[in-house]
Amino acid sequence: MKPSFAIVGCGKVGTALGINLSKAGYRLAGLSCRAEESAKKAAEITGAEEYSHIPWDITKNVDIIFITTPDGVITEVCGEIARNGGLSEASIVLHCSGSHPSTILSPARETGASIGSMHPLQSFAAADHARNSFEGIIVSTEGDNEAVNISKEMAKDLGATCITIKTEAKTLYHASAVVACNYLVTLQDFAVRLMEAAGISGKEAFQVLKPLVMGTLSNIEKAGTVKALTGPIARGDVETVKTHVNDIRSREPDLIALYNTLGLHTITIAEAGGTLSEEAAGELRQILSGKD
Ligand SMILES: NC(=O)c1ccc[n+]([C@@H]2O[C@H](COP(=O)([O-])OP(=O)(O)OC[C@H]3O[C@@H](n4cnc5c(N)ncnc54)[C@H](OP(=O)(O)O)[C@@H]3O)[C@@H](O)[C@H]2O)c1
Structure with a gap:
Protein backbone atom coordinates (compact mmCIF):
# COMPACT_ATOMS: atom_id res chain seq x y z
CA MET A 1 0.00 0.00 0.00
CA LYS A 166 23.39 18.62 -3.03
CA THR A 167 21.67 20.54 -0.22
CA GLU A 168 24.30 23.30 -0.38
CA ALA A 169 23.83 23.67 -4.16
CA LYS A 170 20.15 24.64 -4.05
CA THR A 171 20.70 28.38 -4.51
CA LEU A 172 22.80 27.92 -7.66
CA TYR A 173 20.38 25.29 -8.96
CA HIS A 174 17.53 27.77 -8.53
CA ALA A 175 19.54 30.62 -10.08
CA SER A 176 20.09 28.38 -13.12
CA ALA A 177 16.35 27.80 -13.44
CA VAL A 178 15.70 31.55 -13.19
CA VAL A 179 18.21 32.27 -15.97
CA ALA A 180 16.77 29.50 -18.20
CA CYS A 181 13.16 30.53 -17.70
CA ASN A 182 12.84 34.17 -16.61
CA TYR A 183 15.87 35.55 -18.42
CA LEU A 184 14.77 33.83 -21.63
CA VAL A 185 11.75 36.12 -21.39
CA THR A 186 14.07 39.09 -20.81
CA LEU A 187 16.13 38.08 -23.84
CA GLN A 188 13.05 37.81 -26.07
CA ASP A 189 11.83 41.19 -24.83
CA PHE A 190 15.24 42.64 -25.75
CA ALA A 191 15.12 41.07 -29.24
CA VAL A 192 11.54 42.27 -29.82
CA ARG A 193 12.56 45.84 -28.89
CA LEU A 194 15.31 45.79 -31.53
CA MET A 195 12.92 44.30 -34.11
CA GLU A 196 10.42 47.08 -33.35
CA ALA A 197 13.18 49.65 -33.76
CA ALA A 198 13.80 48.03 -37.16
CA GLY A 199 10.16 48.82 -38.07
CA ILE A 200 8.43 45.49 -37.45
CA SER A 201 5.41 46.00 -35.23
CA GLY A 202 5.03 44.61 -31.71
CA LYS A 203 2.64 41.76 -32.55
CA GLU A 204 4.62 40.62 -35.57
CA ALA A 205 8.04 41.06 -33.98
CA PHE A 206 8.01 37.84 -31.94
CA GLN A 207 6.37 35.87 -34.75
CA VAL A 208 9.26 36.90 -37.03
CA LEU A 209 11.81 35.77 -34.42
CA LYS A 210 10.00 32.60 -33.29
CA PRO A 211 11.30 30.09 -35.92
CA LEU A 212 14.84 31.28 -35.19
CA VAL A 213 14.35 30.88 -31.44
CA MET A 214 12.77 27.43 -31.73
CA GLY A 215 15.44 26.27 -34.19
CA THR A 216 18.18 27.46 -31.85
CA LEU A 217 16.66 25.60 -28.86
CA SER A 218 16.49 22.49 -31.00
CA ASN A 219 20.16 22.90 -32.00
CA ILE A 220 21.17 23.29 -28.35
CA GLU A 221 19.27 20.11 -27.51
CA LYS A 222 21.01 18.21 -30.33
CA ALA A 223 24.55 19.56 -30.10
CA GLY A 224 24.97 21.58 -26.86
CA THR A 225 25.45 25.33 -26.42
CA VAL A 226 28.99 25.60 -27.84
CA LYS A 227 28.18 23.89 -31.15
CA ALA A 228 24.80 25.63 -31.44
CA LEU A 229 26.44 29.08 -31.52
CA THR A 230 26.34 30.76 -34.93
CA GLY A 231 26.42 34.43 -36.02
CA PRO A 232 28.94 37.25 -36.21
CA ILE A 233 30.78 36.55 -32.95
CA ALA A 234 31.21 32.83 -33.77
CA ARG A 235 32.52 33.86 -37.24
CA GLY A 236 34.78 36.60 -35.89
CA ASP A 237 32.94 39.19 -38.02
CA VAL A 238 34.26 42.26 -36.22
CA GLU A 239 32.78 44.85 -38.63
CA THR A 240 29.21 43.55 -38.21
CA VAL A 241 29.45 43.67 -34.43
CA LYS A 242 30.84 47.22 -34.68
CA THR A 243 27.80 48.34 -36.72
CA HIS A 244 25.42 46.70 -34.22
CA VAL A 245 27.06 48.55 -31.34
CA ASN A 246 26.99 51.89 -33.18
CA ASP A 247 23.34 51.60 -34.24
CA ILE A 248 22.06 50.36 -30.85
CA ARG A 249 24.04 53.07 -29.04
CA SER A 250 22.47 55.81 -31.19
CA ARG A 251 18.92 54.39 -31.57
CA GLU A 252 18.28 52.38 -28.35
CA PRO A 253 20.95 53.60 -25.91
CA ASP A 254 19.40 51.93 -22.84
CA LEU A 255 19.98 48.50 -24.47
CA ILE A 256 23.68 48.85 -25.27
CA ALA A 257 24.99 47.69 -21.88
CA LEU A 258 22.98 44.45 -22.14
CA TYR A 259 24.09 43.86 -25.77
CA ASN A 260 27.72 44.33 -24.73
CA THR A 261 27.48 42.08 -21.66
CA LEU A 262 25.87 39.26 -23.63
CA GLY A 263 28.36 39.73 -26.46
CA LEU A 264 31.35 39.47 -24.11
CA HIS A 265 30.07 36.17 -22.72
CA THR A 266 29.35 34.97 -26.27
CA ILE A 267 33.06 35.49 -27.15
CA THR A 268 33.93 32.96 -24.44
CA ILE A 269 31.51 30.42 -25.97
CA ALA A 270 32.94 31.02 -29.47
CA GLU A 271 36.49 30.52 -28.11
CA ALA A 272 35.40 27.22 -26.56
CA GLY A 273 34.06 26.19 -30.00
CA GLY A 274 37.41 26.99 -31.64
CA THR A 275 35.81 29.11 -34.39
CA LEU A 276 37.33 32.43 -33.34
CA SER A 277 40.90 33.59 -33.92
CA GLU A 278 42.77 35.15 -31.00
CA GLU A 279 43.03 38.40 -32.94
CA ALA A 280 39.28 38.63 -33.70
CA ALA A 281 38.45 37.75 -30.09
CA GLY A 282 40.68 40.61 -28.90
CA GLU A 283 39.08 43.13 -31.29
CA LEU A 284 35.58 42.02 -30.32
CA ARG A 285 36.43 42.39 -26.63
CA GLN A 286 37.63 45.96 -27.28
CA ILE A 287 34.39 46.88 -29.10
CA LEU A 288 32.07 45.22 -26.61
CA SER A 289 33.91 46.79 -23.66
CA GLY A 290 33.15 50.22 -25.13
CA LYS A 291 36.87 50.83 -25.74
CA ASP A 292 36.65 51.15 -29.50
N1 LIG B 1 3.76 28.03 -8.44
C1 LIG B 1 4.83 27.50 -8.99
O1 LIG B 1 4.99 27.60 -10.22
C2 LIG B 1 5.84 26.75 -8.17
C3 LIG B 1 6.74 25.91 -8.86
C4 LIG B 1 7.67 25.16 -8.13
C5 LIG B 1 7.69 25.26 -6.74
N2 LIG B 1 6.82 26.12 -6.09
C6 LIG B 1 6.88 26.14 -4.61
O2 LIG B 1 5.69 25.56 -4.09
C7 LIG B 1 5.35 26.19 -2.84
C8 LIG B 1 3.93 26.72 -2.91
O3 LIG B 1 3.86 27.68 -3.96
P1 LIG B 1 2.46 28.01 -4.68
O4 LIG B 1 2.79 28.70 -5.94
O5 LIG B 1 1.60 26.82 -4.69
O6 LIG B 1 1.88 29.11 -3.66
P2 LIG B 1 0.41 29.66 -3.57
O7 LIG B 1 -0.39 29.28 -4.77
O8 LIG B 1 0.51 31.09 -3.18
O9 LIG B 1 -0.19 28.84 -2.34
C9 LIG B 1 0.27 28.98 -1.05
C10 LIG B 1 -0.83 28.47 -0.11
O10 LIG B 1 -0.38 28.54 1.21
C11 LIG B 1 -1.45 29.02 2.04
N3 LIG B 1 -0.84 29.68 3.18
C12 LIG B 1 -0.22 30.91 3.23
N4 LIG B 1 0.27 31.12 4.46
C13 LIG B 1 -0.05 30.02 5.19
C14 LIG B 1 0.17 29.66 6.53
N5 LIG B 1 0.81 30.48 7.39
N6 LIG B 1 -0.31 28.45 6.96
C15 LIG B 1 -0.97 27.61 6.11
N7 LIG B 1 -1.20 27.91 4.81
C16 LIG B 1 -0.75 29.10 4.38
C17 LIG B 1 -2.24 29.94 1.13
O11 LIG B 1 -3.62 29.96 1.41
P3 LIG B 1 -4.29 30.92 2.48
O12 LIG B 1 -3.67 32.28 2.26
O13 LIG B 1 -5.74 30.84 2.15
O14 LIG B 1 -3.94 30.29 3.75
C18 LIG B 1 -2.12 29.26 -0.23
O15 LIG B 1 -3.17 28.35 -0.43
C19 LIG B 1 6.40 27.27 -2.61
O16 LIG B 1 7.41 26.74 -1.78
C20 LIG B 1 6.95 27.54 -4.01
O17 LIG B 1 8.28 28.02 -3.99
C21 LIG B 1 5.89 26.85 -6.77
Missing part, protein backbone atom coordinates in the same frame (compact mmCIF):
# COMPACT_ATOMS: atom_id res chain seq x y z
CA LYS A 2 1.20 3.52 -0.83
CA PRO A 3 1.88 5.91 2.08
CA SER A 4 -0.60 8.53 3.27
CA PHE A 5 0.09 12.26 2.87
CA ALA A 6 -1.14 15.63 4.09
CA ILE A 7 -0.89 19.07 2.47
CA VAL A 8 -0.37 22.25 4.47
CA GLY A 9 -0.94 25.24 2.17
CA CYS A 10 -3.37 24.37 -0.61
CA GLY A 11 -2.43 26.77 -3.35
CA LYS A 12 -1.24 25.94 -6.86
CA VAL A 13 1.41 23.33 -6.00
CA GLY A 14 -0.34 21.88 -2.92
CA THR A 15 -3.57 21.32 -4.85
CA ALA A 16 -1.70 19.82 -7.83
CA LEU A 17 0.12 17.40 -5.51
CA GLY A 18 -3.16 16.52 -3.81
CA ILE A 19 -4.88 15.69 -7.08
CA ASN A 20 -2.01 13.88 -8.79
CA LEU A 21 -0.66 11.85 -5.85
CA SER A 22 -4.22 10.71 -5.07
CA LYS A 23 -4.58 9.59 -8.68
CA ALA A 24 -1.29 7.69 -8.30
CA GLY A 25 -2.70 5.73 -5.35
CA TYR A 26 -1.43 7.71 -2.32
CA ARG A 27 -4.02 8.42 0.39
CA LEU A 28 -4.69 12.13 0.90
CA ALA A 29 -5.42 12.03 4.63
CA GLY A 30 -5.91 15.76 5.11
CA LEU A 31 -5.17 19.30 4.05
CA SER A 32 -4.93 22.65 5.72
CA CYS A 33 -5.11 26.35 4.79
CA ARG A 34 -5.29 29.39 7.02
CA ALA A 35 -8.96 29.90 6.20
CA GLU A 36 -11.35 27.02 6.94
CA GLU A 37 -13.38 27.96 3.84
CA SER A 38 -10.29 27.65 1.51
CA ALA A 39 -9.44 24.29 3.11
CA LYS A 40 -13.00 23.06 2.49
CA LYS A 41 -12.85 24.17 -1.16
CA ALA A 42 -9.47 22.47 -1.67
CA ALA A 43 -10.78 19.29 -0.02
CA GLU A 44 -13.66 19.23 -2.52
CA ILE A 45 -11.26 19.58 -5.45
CA THR A 46 -8.75 17.01 -4.23
CA GLY A 47 -11.05 14.54 -2.44
CA ALA A 48 -9.09 14.87 0.85
CA GLU A 49 -10.49 12.86 3.76
CA GLU A 50 -10.18 15.74 6.26
CA TYR A 51 -9.54 19.47 6.24
CA SER A 52 -8.80 22.09 8.89
CA HIS A 53 -7.37 25.55 9.39
CA ILE A 54 -5.20 24.03 12.14
CA PRO A 55 -2.35 22.16 10.40
CA TRP A 56 -1.34 19.83 13.24
CA ASP A 57 -4.91 18.48 13.37
CA ILE A 58 -4.42 16.90 9.93
CA THR A 59 -0.70 15.99 10.04
CA LYS A 60 -0.83 13.56 13.01
CA ASN A 61 -0.46 9.88 12.04
CA VAL A 62 0.24 10.77 8.39
CA ASP A 63 3.34 9.36 6.63
CA ILE A 64 4.31 12.35 4.43
CA ILE A 65 3.60 16.02 5.16
CA PHE A 66 4.02 18.59 2.39
CA ILE A 67 4.39 22.20 3.52
CA THR A 68 3.40 24.07 0.36
CA THR A 69 2.89 27.53 1.83
CA PRO A 70 4.76 30.56 0.40
CA ASP A 71 8.52 30.11 0.98
CA GLY A 72 8.73 32.88 3.59
CA VAL A 73 6.55 31.06 6.14
CA ILE A 74 7.67 27.41 5.65
CA THR A 75 9.94 27.36 8.75
CA GLU A 76 7.34 29.12 10.91
CA VAL A 77 4.54 26.75 9.85
CA CYS A 78 6.85 23.74 10.31
CA GLY A 79 7.77 24.97 13.83
CA GLU A 80 4.09 25.36 14.79
CA ILE A 81 3.26 21.85 13.59
CA ALA A 82 6.28 20.39 15.47
CA ARG A 83 5.51 22.27 18.72
CA ASN A 84 1.88 21.22 18.70
CA GLY A 85 2.52 17.49 18.39
CA GLY A 86 1.69 17.23 14.69
CA LEU A 87 4.75 15.07 13.90
CA SER A 88 6.29 11.80 15.02
CA GLU A 89 9.68 10.14 14.42
CA ALA A 90 8.10 8.29 11.51
CA SER A 91 6.96 11.50 9.76
CA ILE A 92 8.59 12.65 6.54
CA VAL A 93 8.26 16.42 6.04
CA LEU A 94 8.84 17.91 2.59
CA HIS A 95 8.68 21.37 1.07
CA CYS A 96 8.60 22.22 -2.64
CA SER A 97 10.66 25.41 -2.76
CA GLY A 98 13.31 25.61 -5.47
CA SER A 99 15.58 28.11 -3.77
CA HIS A 100 15.54 26.90 -0.16
CA PRO A 101 17.28 23.78 1.17
CA SER A 102 15.58 21.09 3.23
CA THR A 103 17.30 22.48 6.35
CA ILE A 104 14.64 25.20 6.65
CA LEU A 105 12.53 22.33 8.01
CA SER A 106 14.90 21.85 10.97
CA PRO A 107 12.10 22.26 13.59
CA ALA A 108 10.68 18.98 12.20
CA ARG A 109 14.05 17.23 12.39
CA GLU A 110 14.30 18.19 16.07
CA THR A 111 11.23 16.00 16.70
CA GLY A 112 12.99 13.06 14.98
CA ALA A 113 11.12 13.40 11.68
CA SER A 114 12.97 13.14 8.32
CA ILE A 115 13.14 16.26 6.18
CA GLY A 116 13.65 16.93 2.49
CA SER A 117 12.77 19.14 -0.43
CA MET A 118 10.98 17.93 -3.54
CA HIS A 119 10.97 20.69 -6.13
CA PRO A 120 8.97 20.43 -9.36
CA LEU A 121 10.99 22.30 -11.99
CA GLN A 122 7.87 23.65 -13.60
CA SER A 123 5.65 26.70 -13.55
CA PHE A 124 2.22 25.97 -12.02
CA ALA A 125 -0.48 28.33 -13.24
CA ALA A 126 -3.07 29.75 -10.88
CA ALA A 127 -5.81 27.24 -10.11
CA ASP A 128 -5.53 25.60 -13.54
CA HIS A 129 -5.81 22.20 -11.95
CA ALA A 130 -6.36 20.17 -15.11
CA ARG A 131 -3.08 21.40 -16.59
CA ASN A 132 -0.98 21.27 -13.44
CA SER A 133 0.40 17.80 -14.10
CA PHE A 134 3.78 16.34 -13.12
CA GLU A 135 3.89 14.07 -16.17
CA GLY A 136 7.20 14.42 -18.03
CA ILE A 137 8.64 17.16 -15.80
CA ILE A 138 11.85 17.17 -13.75
CA VAL A 139 11.66 17.01 -9.97
CA SER A 140 14.74 17.61 -7.83
CA THR A 141 15.21 16.30 -4.33
CA GLU A 142 17.69 16.56 -1.45
CA GLY A 143 17.64 15.96 2.30
CA ASP A 144 17.55 12.94 4.64
CA ASN A 145 17.72 9.49 3.03
CA GLU A 146 14.11 8.56 3.88
CA ALA A 147 12.85 11.85 2.44
CA VAL A 148 14.94 11.54 -0.73
CA ASN A 149 13.87 7.92 -1.27
CA ILE A 150 10.16 8.65 -0.92
CA SER A 151 10.48 11.77 -3.14
CA LYS A 152 12.05 9.60 -5.86
CA GLU A 153 9.26 7.07 -5.55
CA MET A 154 6.52 9.73 -5.66
CA ALA A 155 8.15 11.49 -8.63
CA LYS A 156 8.25 8.18 -10.53
CA ASP A 157 4.60 7.49 -9.69
CA LEU A 158 3.70 10.99 -10.92
CA GLY A 159 5.40 10.33 -14.27
CA ALA A 160 8.22 12.79 -13.54
CA THR A 161 11.99 12.29 -13.74
CA CYS A 162 13.73 12.77 -10.40
CA ILE A 163 17.24 14.14 -9.94
CA THR A 164 19.09 14.43 -6.64
CA ILE A 165 21.09 17.54 -5.86
